[in-house]
Each structure stands twice: as structure tokens, then as C-alpha cells.
Amino acid sequence: MRIPSKGGIKTLVAFGIKSCAAGVLIAVAVGLFSAFTLVSDDASALTDWSESTDYAVYFPRSNGDDLQAIKDGTDGISKTVAERIYPELDDRGGIYVEAADMDVVGDDPVLPYVQMSVNTNYLEKYPVLDSSGKPIAVSDEETDWVIAVPETLKDREDLIRDYVQESRNGPSDSDVEYSEANRYEVSDAVRKQKVRIVWTQPGQDLFTFNTQIRPEEGNTLPDPIVTVMTRSNTIASDWENTITGEIDTPMKVRVDGDPEKVYQELLPLFEKYELDDNFTALVYPADAINEQFSLSSEDARWLITAAIVAGALTVVLSIVAVVVAYERWRVHSAIRRLHGYSRLKSFGEVFAGLATSWLLLIPAALVAATSFYVLGGHVAIPEYFHPLVLLDEWPALLAVTGSVVLVEAVIATAVVMVFDRRHPALRLKEI
Template identity: 25%
Template sequence: MVIIKKKFTVLLTIIVTGIMSGFALVSINKQVLYRTNEFFHQTDTYTPIRLPQHFIGQEEYEQLIMVFENVSSETELSYMKKTVNESNEVDTSWNFKIQPKLEMTLYYQGDVKSSHEKVPYSNTSFRVTSIEESIKIKDFEGEFFLMTREKEAYERVISLFTDRFNQAFHTDYATNIFEDFENSYSYSVISNTDVYNYRVYLTIGLILLFLLLSSFFLLMNKEISLLLNNDFSLHQVLWCLLGKKKIIITFIIAGIIGGFIFMYYKEQFLYLFQMYVFLFSGIYGISLISLLLVEKIASLREAFNYIQYILFTFGLLFSLLLTVANVELATIVFSSSQLAVSHEPPKEIAGEDYHVFYPVTIGKNHVDFIYSNRFASAADQELYETLNKNGSILVNVSDYLNEENEQFGRGIKINLNYLKKFPLIDVSGRLIQITEKETHPVILIPERYRHTDLKNDLAQITEYYQEISEKEPKFLFIKNNQPIYTFIPSIPWIEHYPVVEILTLKNSMYLERNILSGEIYPPLKIKIGSLSKERLFELIEESQLRDNLQLSFPYTQTEEIAVKVLSRSFHYLIQIFLLTFFSFFLLSYVMLCIYFVYNCRKIAIFRSSGYSLFETYKDFFMMNLIKWGTTSVIFLFLIEREPKYLFNIFFFSFIDFILSVVFILSTEKKSQLLLMNGG
């Protein structure tokens, strides 16, 4: 019992220290949020000026800055630019990292004292520098602001700026295109600054703390009764059980952590202090309640049957809590289990390399993503024609995979490069031949729709495309059973499709092509060959899309990259594995400790009386079977049939099984005299 007591108090000290550290990290994260909002909202006292076009070349950007400078000089009103970059920190080595990051920069007019602040334990950094620096580092994106809140002054500047802009770029934009005094395109930072999920760990830590405290006092009932019978007060019993040294060490650690927060994050010290008060009050309250319950029970030995029910309830309750609270590892494992074992490209493209971009990040294009399609339009305009000439293949099956769409809305979109690699044949046996100059929509319909029983479906399809097309569509019938290669490893071929739309440069716009959908299987497959990967990224850089398109890889690796995105980094993956294993291990260990401490004499008597191993541990086996059976039934039928929960149940029960075997073997090796004396 002394060994058990020592183990439990050490575990309690470790968990309390971990929770205190977690509170400190949450405090730091609150400071990051505070600093992020403070920095981001510095422009709230200014008024935005909206630009009707993207500037991707240095010469035209310098010309834009010159327009701002001239207008500022004439009106004596300053301007500035804000860039908010929400993208990823990327490392594709074995020690991978695809982790969100947030970079904010304020560019001011004139001489500015440059500063760069990287917030520790976060993904966030802030910069302040001059507008000239944006030219040097080729940061041409962002929002421009006029440093005033006076409407009359704002309108005067906008009027002059419109004239100067139109003169410089030979355009004829109206004043209202630039005007946005009320900031109608406002947005907030989307990224989560808590990149390490401290709050999840705290939740699990608090669950384990409650479990350990309750279990500890249940185990120590004899010692508690003895101390109370010798006129010890509840406070003295508590002090004696938990250990003076460990309590003092815990408070010293709390003081050190609090001092660190006070020195470097003073604004969050009060929050941390409140969390510590909550933590220690909770520990004290649970401890007193547990002591009072033990005091009220005259003899736990006489209430043995009730203890079995308590054990069962504890095990079931905390199993459910941890199964729900700790699902990150299960989500990643389940996603990994869906990876295609192997995928060999078809012979038509064997030996060729096709890449995709994923994930597509917001980058510096918040307004474009939220309020318009300018990002998709710009990406298509800057990239598609070049990549199309290079032989890149477009296959968009997103409408087809959406089973809620009507049949006529489940068309598959392809470009001419697809037909060059995977030819389709019409009903006369001729190859489908289309050129990039084709301006009319071209719709391929399988021959089966000419049959009498599908005539109505054919009428719906033709009517649908006639309604949505500006020009009269060309409907061509093709032979049945000509599968479309999807470039999706898990479903490589689609055979029974209603229509195929052929997209040319002249008969489609960026919305139809949707080359960078942001989904896991983007429509455009970029051919790497004559266009090297290095040249591809140079093209991305020149187009000011590097903040959005950071990661390019072969399409066959899509699922693997998706799992890495979900996992964030190798270190984070190891971290959540250890947390999951430790939490499940600790719960199982505590429950087994209690069971074997209370049943060691019974086990000794049964074994010495010649009972078999199964007969001796029959109750134990039944309790575990009922516990895991009940847990599985609850999740299968009462909550939701989520595979991640079932994985947690399996993982948890596996750890429980291994530990049970270890405890049984350890108990079997002990002498019967030792077991009769309490183990």
C-alpha cells in the first residue's frame, strides 16, 4: 500500500504540474490573441482605398506607389499598407511540417523605424517597416489605407486618386470603385493561434486529475479511517496523505511559472492567477468531499459489492470521457487507413509526372476569398494558359461526385490535353476532335441516352445546357463504356457518367475551369517535364501566388499529403500519440490498481483453494467485458457511428488488455502471504 501511495502522489504531482504549465501556455496564447487583435486593428482608425486590379509586376507596382506618393503630397494626407498572410510553414522532409502560420506587416509612408516581433510558442509574427521595403521584397499584395477618418478629406483624396490612377494605367474607373469609407469589406484573422491545442490537453489533464484524486482516496480508505480515529482533522489527513514535500514542490513550481508570466506577459498574470485559484480550489474541494465520503462509510470491506459497482462506473465514465475528448490521433489514424496501398498510373501517362497544389491557403487574399472570386480569376489568368500549353490536364469530377446534384448537373469537365492522352470515340468510331479556338460549349453524351427509356433524361440534359450557355451548345454522342480517368487514387476511373464537358480556352471561363478548387483533388494536374518544378514555382512567384500555392507534389501522393496536413508536423504527431497513450494507460492503470488492491486476499484464497485462473478472475473478466461492450454499444447506437471513436475504444481496450495481463502475471508471482497482507 505504501508503494501504491507513493506512485499515486508522484502521478498527482506530475499531472498538476502539467496542468499548471498548460494554464501558462494558454495564458501565452491569450497574449498572442491580444497582440494579434491589437496589431490587426491598428488600421481601424484609417479608411481603406480599394484597388480594382491586382499588381504582380514590379514596374506597375512602383507606378502605383508613385500615384499614392503624388496624391499624398498634393493633399498632405498620408497612406499606409497592411498585409495579412495566413499560410503554412512547410517542410517536406521526413521531419515534415505543414503547420498554419500568421504574418502581419504594416508598411508606412516615409522613414519608419523597422521592427520585427516573433511571438514565442506561437505561429504569429508582426513587422513594421516602410513602404519602400515592400518594393524591395516584392510584396505587392495587401490593403491600402488613407490615414484619416474625416469623410470630406477622404472623398477629396479618392477623387484625386481616381484621376491619377486612370492616367497612370490608362483606365477609366469611376470614383466609387476605389471608395469604401465604411470599410464594407472588413474581415478578421481566421488562423487559430493555439497551434499546439493546449486547451485539449488541459481538458484531458483535468479529467485525469479528477480520476486520480477520487481513486487515490478510495485506495487510502484504511489509512484515512486510522488517522481520523486518532483525532486528525480533515486538513491534517489531507496534508499527511498528499505529502508535505510534494505539496511544497507543487507550490514552488506554481510560483516559478507565475513569475515567468508576470515578467514577460504581465497582462495575462491575473488570468493565470485565476486559473491557479480554480485548480487548487478544485483539488481541495474534491479532496475534502472524498475524505467526507470515506469518513461516512464505516467499513468499505463490508461494502465490497458496492465498491465493485463504483469501480465499474468509474471505468465506464472515464472511458467515455477520454474517448470523446482525445480524438486527434484517432482522426489521423483513420485518415491514414484510407490511403491507397499502391496506385500505378495508366499506360497512357506512364513515365510522366503530373503535380497538384494542395492545400490552397488564404495567404494575403482575405478580401478576394471572402467577398469575390478575384483570387480564382487571377490564378486562372496568370497560370492556366501557360500550363495548358505545357500539356497540363484538367479533369474536374467534383460535380459528378456530389450525388445530391441532378443527373444533368453531374457532368465531368475535361480539357483538350485530356483528350490527347485519353481519346474518346463518337458513335461513328471517329476520335473526338476539338480545337482551343472552339467558342461553343461542347457536350459529350453517352450513346445509351438515345434509347427510349432514357429519352426524358436526354431532354433534361440538352435543355439544361441550352439554358446556362450563352452560345448554342454542340451535343456529340459518344460510345458507351469509355471510362474517364479521374487522377484520384481511390476511385481512378468513372465509367457511368451522364455527360462530359470539353473546356477550351475560348468556350470556358475561370469559374468552369476552377483550376485551384482548394479541395484535396484540384482539377488541374500540372505536367512536370519541359516545365520544371523550379520554373513552376518561379511562375507562381512572378504571379504573386506564392503565399497561396506553397506545396506541389505528384497527384499520386495526395492522400499522403492530406494526412500530413491533418497531422501538422512529425513532432506534433509524436506529441499527440504520447498524450493519447499516457491518458489511456493512466486510466487503465488506476482502475487495475484499485481492483487488485481490494481483491488481493480473495485472489489468494481462491488460488490456495485450487480454483483455476479463469474461476479466480471470472468477475474481473466479466466487468471488463461489460465495460467495453457497453462503451461500444453507446457509441454505435446512442451517440454516432464515428470510426474515430471506435478506434479509441479499440486502442483503449488493447492497452487495458495488456495491462490486465501484466497485473495478473504480477499477482500470480506474488506469495500468498504477501497477498493476504494486502499485496
């Protein structure tokens, strides 16, 4: 077995360290692209939502005294909100609307259609028309599991009904099974619940109250399947996402132009269940967007600084790696030059080593992003450092990686030519 020489090991180490630095640069640069995208989206949404004053959201969600419990997954905040807070917000006219964006439509193997879940307050504010053109009316005493489906899907009625029924209270992987496993009370009515389909008029764009969903179309979804949830046809677990602390949290609290007054009215309830330190502000969507805009802008500034530092480090390490490889192969190069090789061809090993190191760039970027995400935790590190987000931004990932490759190729060519011209006599003596 051949043992690599010290020069060979130094070259491998130099290229490896250079690739790690370049990976960090790529991860930060793609994160910066995501941050600028968020800043742009927030700026656009701020304009669109500036006049929305009837409803407010609890934003942001704080860790309060529950940081360790949140990390352990034992805080129970979502369960408390679902069981104790949602009923009060519903009684006050709060709108619950949870919608899936268009890009996740194809994820469901049986129902590959846009979907929404709403409460009855939503239907009163934003009517959904049935197939005859009349607004759908669902009572809060309704115990059937009601889904409003565009009549264009009538040919799939049995399939839709059976699938939803199985998902709701079937023997495995159902809402009932989940609720029992998490110690929610499940009524007999829900255990025996039947699915009722209401056919809707096609061509309806329904408002999602979500700033991220089709902002260019007024945050609406075309012809979604709508699940209508009432206090009588649901389990408390159905309301777990009521307050997430995000701008697009499903629950929009009715405030009628005075969020501070409503916050103070609800404060005793939140204090009773020790949630006042987690949900400290009730603000208009525009105010939440404005705060998010400030946070995204701050993230972008931080990422610009990090990108500059990572870029400078990558350039320096690229030069060092090429110099180390040059020293490793300079005698071989001199011999090749005597045999008529061009300056660049005589250093084929240097460029081959550099090209091999490029295969490590994207894996190194994913490792860097994962390290940032895991070490910081998703409470402290913005979501655009998640490795899956990095892959989702693959056009930016490939563009940044290509730019790094181009810059490193230029650096390598320049270093080889400069050193080769400065030390020709020395190389001839070493032959």
C-alpha cells in the same frame, strides 16, 4: 433516489477517464493506419508519374497573407483564379480535368455513372472517340453545354438531357443561380444554353490525371460521362477549382519540360492579382508527390509517437481503473469466495463495469478525432483526423477497438488475480 457511494463515484470516474484515453489511442491508431496508406499510395504514385514532364501543378497552396480571410471564407482566391488566371493557363495549352472516383458513382440519383469535366485542350491531348470511332472535336466558340455520353445510355437520353439542363440553368439550385448569388457575370448565351449530347464509343478508359483514381488501371475511368467546357459555354464559376494547391488539382499547366521558366513567365500575372504568396511553386506531379510523401512520412512518425504515448497512458489508466473497482468490490468478492464462487466470477461487477466502459470507446474516439480536427483546423491537422474519415476507415476502427478491448480484458484479469492472491487474509478480516 439512491445516491452513489464515494467508491462508486470513484469507480465511474476511473473507468470514464480510462475510456477517454482509450478513445484517443483508437483515433490516433486509425489515423496512423490512414497515414501509412497515404505513404504507400504516394510511393506507388511516385514511380508511376516519374516520367510526366509535359505538365506541372501549383503545389502546395500557401495561406500567404490571407490566413484570416481563408478562415472566414472571404479570401476570394478561387474566384480570382477562375476569372483572371484560368484564361491565361488555357491559352498556354493547360489541361483542365476534374474527375469523380469510382466510389462516388452512386451518389447522383439520376446520373449514377462516373463523370469527368474537361476543357478542349484535354480533348486534343487525349482524344475521346464518338460512336463512329472518330475523335470528338469541340470548338472554343461552342456555346452549347456539351456532354459526351456512352451510346449504351441512349435509352436514357431524355432523362439525362432534362436533368443536366435543369442543373445548368434551371430556376433553382442551378449553376446559373449559384453564379449570380456569388456575383459572377452570366452571359445571355449561358442563360439560354441548351444541352448537346455527343454519343461516344463504349469501352474507352479515359485518363483522369488524378493520382488517386484507379492507380492500378493507369489512373483511368471506364466509359465516363464527359462534360466538355469551353471558354464560350462556361461561367467563370465553372473554373473555381482550377488551382486548389493539391497534387490532383484540375489544372495541369503546360510547361514542356521547364516548369521554372513557365513559373517566372506567369509570376507577373499572379503578382498583379496578389496570388504570388499563395502559389509559390510550379512543380512536376512527381515532385509534388515526393513532397507529399515526405509530409505523409513525417505525419506517420508523429502518429507513431502519439500512439505509443496514448497506448502507455491507456494501459496505466486501465490498471488504475481496475484497481479502483477492485477496492470497491473486494469485500463482496470475499463473501462470494466463501460461497464457492471462482476468483473471476466473484468480481463480476469489476468486469461488468469494464465491459460497460467499452461501449464508450468508439464515441470517445470520434470525440477525440473531432477535437483534434477542430482545435487544429484543417490547415494544420492532416485530413485523416476528420471524424468522417475515421468512420470511413471502419475496418481499421473496429480492429483497433477490438484490440483495445482484448488488452484491457487481459489487464483486468491479471490485476484481479494478482491482487486477490496477495491479500486473502486482509479480505477475510474485513468481512
